[in-house]
Amino acid sequence: xxxxxxxxxxxxxxxxxxxxxxxxxxxxxxxxxxxxxxxxxxxxxxxxxxxxxxxxxxxxxxxxxxxxxxxxxxxxxxxxxxxxxxxxxxxxxxxxxxxxxxxxxxxxxxxxxxxxxxxxxxxxxxxxxxxxxxxxxxxxxxxxxxxxxxxxxxxxxxxxxxxxxxxxxxxxxxxxxxxxxxxxxxxxxxxxxxxxxxxxxxxxxxxxxxxxxxxxxxxxxxxxxxxxxxxxxxxxxxxxxxxxxxxxx
Amino acid sequence: xxxxxxxxxxxxxxxxxxxxxxxxxxxxxxxxxxxxxxxxxxxxxxxxxxxxxxxxxxxxxxxxxxxxxxxxxxxxxxxxxxxxxxxxxxxxxxxxxxxxxxxxxxxxxxxxxxxxxxxxxxxxxxxxxxxxxxxxxxxxxxxxxxxxxxxxxxxxxxxxxxxxxxxxxxxxxxxxxxxxxxxxxxxxxxxxxxxxxxxxxxxxxxxxxxxxxxxxxxxxxxxxxxxxxxxxxxxxxxxxxxxxxxxxx
DNA sequence: AGTCGCAAACTGGTATATCAGAGCACGGTC
DNA sequence: GACCGTGCTCTGATATACCAGTTTGCGACT
Numbered sequence: 001x002x003x004x005x006x007x008x009x010x011x012x013x014x015x016x017x018x019x020x021x022x023x024x025x026x027x028x029x030x031x032x033x034x035x036x037x038x039x040x041x042x043x044x045x046x047x048x049x050x051x052x053x054x055x056x057x058x059x060x061x062x063x064x065x066x067x068x069x070x071x072x073x074x075x076x077x078x079x080x081x082x083x084x085x086x087x088x089x090x091x092x093x094x095x096x097x098x099x100x101x102x103x104x105x106x107x108x109x110x111x112x113x114x115x116x117x118x119x120x121x122x123x124x125x126x127x128x129x130x131x132x133x134x135x136x137x138x139x140x141x142x143x144x145x146x147x148x149x150x151x152x153x154x155x156x157x158x159x160x161x162x163x164x165x166x167x168x169x170x171x172x173x174x175x176x177x178x179x180x181x182x183x184x185x186x187x188x189x190x191x192x193x194x195x196x197x198x199x200x201x202x203x204x205x206x207x208x209x210x211x212x213x214x215x216x217x218x219x220x221x222x223x224x225x226x227x228x229x230x231x232x233x234x235x236x237x238x239x240x241x242x243x244x245x246x247x248x249x
Numbered sequence: 250x251x252x253x254x255x256x257x258x259x260x261x262x263x264x265x266x267x268x269x270x271x272x273x274x275x276x277x278x279x280x281x282x283x284x285x286x287x288x289x290x291x292x293x294x295x296x297x298x299x300x301x302x303x304x305x306x307x308x309x310x311x312x313x314x315x316x317x318x319x320x321x322x323x324x325x326x327x328x329x330x331x332x333x334x335x336x337x338x339x340x341x342x343x344x345x346x347x348x349x350x351x352x353x354x355x356x357x358x359x360x361x362x363x364x365x366x367x368x369x370x371x372x373x374x375x376x377x378x379x380x381x382x383x384x385x386x387x388x389x390x391x392x393x394x395x396x397x398x399x400x401x402x403x404x405x406x407x408x409x410x411x412x413x414x415x416x417x418x419x420x421x422x423x424x425x426x427x428x429x430x431x432x433x434x435x436x437x438x439x440x441x442x443x444x445x446x447x448x449x450x451x452x453x454x455x456x457x458x459x460x461x462x463x464x465x466x467x468x469x470x471x472x473x474x475x476x477x478x479x480x481x482x483x484x485x486x487x488x489x490x491x492x493x494x495x496x497x498x
Numbered sequence: 499a500g501t502c503g504c505a506a507a508c509t510g511g512t513a514t515a516t517c518a519g520a521g522c523a524c525g526g527t528c
Numbered sequence: 529g530a531c532c533g534t535g536c537t538c539t540g541a542t543a544t545a546c547c548a549g550t551t552t553g554c555g556a557c558t
Contacts, residue, residue, distance in 0.1 A: 012319060013541070039510070049543050051300075054510075058304065062311055070261060071510050071549045086403025089346065093404070097342035154335025155342070158411075262511070288540070298513050303540080320519045320540050 014048045018056035028133040036075045064165045081223050088212035094159050099204035101150035103197045110149045111193045117142050118185035126181040136167045263297045267305035277382040285324045313414045330472050337461035343408050348453035350399035352446045359398045360442045366391050367434035375430040385416045
C-alpha cells in the first residue's frame, strides 16, 4: 500500500491531503475544465481509500470547483456565463467591503508590503512563459492579504472560499499577446493606500469588474460546452480544448 | 434496520436527509449552542449508517453551524464576538449588493409580494409566543426572495449559505419584552421599492447593521463560554444556558 | 450506413468493521 | 484536601465490501 505522492507537508488527515492535492491540480491546470475525476482511481493513485478522496471531492464541489451527479461521475465544473458573472458580482461585494476596511485599518508597513507584492504580481502577469500556478498563488496571496489587513476574519475567509473558483476561470484561454506590461494591481494598491475610504472601494470595484469582463471573454468556448450539459454527461466532457495559458487578471 | 424519522419528503440520498434533519434541529433550537452531537448515536437514531451522517455534519461544519476537532467531537458552534461581527460584515456586503440589484431588476408584482411578506415577518416578530422556526423560515424566505429577485443565482446562493448561520445566532437570548410592534422589515421594503438604487442599498445596510448590534448584545453570555474553549472541549460544552427564545431581527 | 437496444464496466452511495487518539472518572500520591 | 497519573470509554477517521444507478461500446436490426 504505497503512500508517497507528496511528502513536503504533513496533513492532519488523509482527506485534507487529498483535498490539497486535487485543488492544486485544478489550479495548476493538470485537470482541465470539464475533465472527469474518478474517485476510485484517484484513491488508488494516492494510496488511500475511497472515503477520504470522496470527502475531499465533496468539499471541492461545495466550493464550486467541481460538479457531480449522484451515480454518474465528478468533473471539473463547466460554468455557464451566468455562473461567471454572478461569481464576480459576489466577489465584488466582498472585496469592495474589504477594500473599505483596508483603507481604514491597514498600517503603513502593510501598505508598503502589499504594494511591493502588487509589483511582483503585475510583472509576472506580463511574462508569457511564467508558471501558471506560481502566478495564481501570488495573485491569491495579494487579495488574501488585503482582506487580512482589513482585520475581519470572517470576511477574509469568505473571500478565500470564492477566490479559488475565480482562479480556475481566470487562467483559461489564450494569453493576449503584445499588450505590454500591466499595472492593474499597482493601480489598485495606489487607490487602496490613498487614504480615502470611498476611493479605495471604487478602485476595487473597477478592478473586479474589469477582471470579470476578461474572464467572460476568455471562457467563451467553454460556455457552449456547458450548454451541451443537458444531454449526456461524459460525452460532452470528452471534448478537448486547447490547454489553458497563463493570463493576467 | 428502521428507517422512519420524517417521511414528509423524499431525499435523493441519506446524507441529504440527515443534513436537513440536523439543520432543522439547530434552527429550531432542539440543539443548542455548544451542544455536542455524536455521529454514531445520531446514525442509530436516524436508522442509517455512520457515513451519511458524517457527510451531513461535515457540510454543516463547512457552513459554519458546527465545529469539530479531529477525534474529539462535534458540537454546535460557539461563536466569538469577532465571529458574529465578522459574519454580519459579510452579510452586509452581500445583501447590500442584492438590494442594489433588486431595486433595478424587481418587477412590481415581486415588490408587492415581498411587502406583504414583510408585514407577516414583522407581525410574527412582535408575538412573544410565536414558534421560533416558523419565524425563522419566514424571515429567511424574505431575504432569500429579495436575493432571487435580484436575478443573480450566485449571489442568492451565497446569501443562503451565510443566512442559516445568522439564524442560529439571531434567536438566542431573551425576548425583549414590551417593545411593541416592530416595523423593521416593512421599513426595509419601503426603501427597496422606492426606486432609488442607492437608497435601497443604504436601507439594507442599516437593516443589517442594526441586526448585528442586537445579535451581539443577545449572545453576550455565550462569548464567555467561547472564551473557555481553549481549555477543555467537552467540559465547556456541558454548561447549560437558558433555552433560546424567539426574537425579531 | 445509420439507429436502436442491451449488457458489461464503471460511477458514486452506503453498510460494517476496525483503529488511533481524546476525554474523563477514578484512585493513588503528596 | 488538592493534584496528578492511569486506564476505560467514547469520538471521529479509515479500510474493505457490496449495492444500485449511469454510461457506453458493441452488435443486431432497419
